[in-house]
């Protein structure tokens with residue numbers, strides 16, 4: 375395997391009681407990575423490889439099942455919670471059908487949670503496939519671990535911006551919005567993208583991937599591959615860090631090649647601000663907002679956005695799943 379072009383950061387100083395000097399050194403490396411491409415690998419994160427291997431095996435069992443079985447948990451059954459399975463071609467990340475199928479999960483909320491009772495979109499219970507009973511505990515365990523890693527990583531990002539380490543947790547991620555997806559890119563002779571060019575919507579994405587490869591990142595030096603690196607997670611910044619920092623840190627466009635020779639599985643986890651958090655620039659970043667709407671993949675300025683993270687996310691979801699969004703909106 376050739377050495378990856380993206381930096382590899384050992385975040386273990388954030389996961390144990392490391393001396394301040396070690397954390398400062400890591401914060402400087404985080405700042406460099408965030409100022410450059412906004413994509414980096416993390417190691418020393420403590421996610422148990424055996425747990426990931428189990429997730430991989432169970433996911434393969436799910437996707438290998440006939441479509442009729444998978445239909446039992448199709449996203450339309452998830453209603454406004456936006457959970458469940460969607461088939462190949464249903465998601466339009468950048469206006470074109472992606473060559474992937476997938477499972478959507480989020481924070482597990484029961485029917486008596488106030489936001490579920492209020493019919494808040496994207497809130498509710500997950501849908502679990504009865505024919506892969508082991509998936510539920512494994513997905514929930516992986517999500518809990520990734521949330522802890524993301525929260526710690528945000529303390530490093532805060533330090534890299536000269537903020538108090540718990541700045542993000544205090545202001546944005548005390549009650550984070552968390553989305554977890556399992557994507558299957560079947561080997562196909564069809565022309566197209568596995569996922570079209572886009573930026574992620576929230577704060578941080580942590581991605582585990584199998585060894586097939588296909589993820590590509592738009593760096594200041596052009597498109598490069600982000601190949602799998604054993605034991606590492608890929609981390610990238612989302613639109614909300616771009617918005618909060620006035621463009622000092624950017625959400626970086628990326629895409630996934632359509633799989634040709636073999637299938638690919640990936641496991642992105644999105645760690646985002648609280649649903650009702652108002653997203654305004656950080657105190658010392660408001661003065662020098664640099665807008666890049668003209669260069670962005672969707673020509674939409676993240677800096678012109680006003681409102682809560684929930685508003686932002688919902689508008690994005692409506693664009694990538696227009697048919698489902700229309701159907702779900704009609705039910706209300």
Ligand SMILES: O=C(O)CCC(=O)C(=O)O
Pocket residue numbers: 555557569574581583589628629630640641642
């Ligand atoms: O599958 C991947 O490697 C990336 C997926 C992705 O970019 C996303 O879901 O936002």
Ligand SMILES: [Fe+2]
Pocket residue numbers: 572573574628
């Ligand atoms: Fe993405």
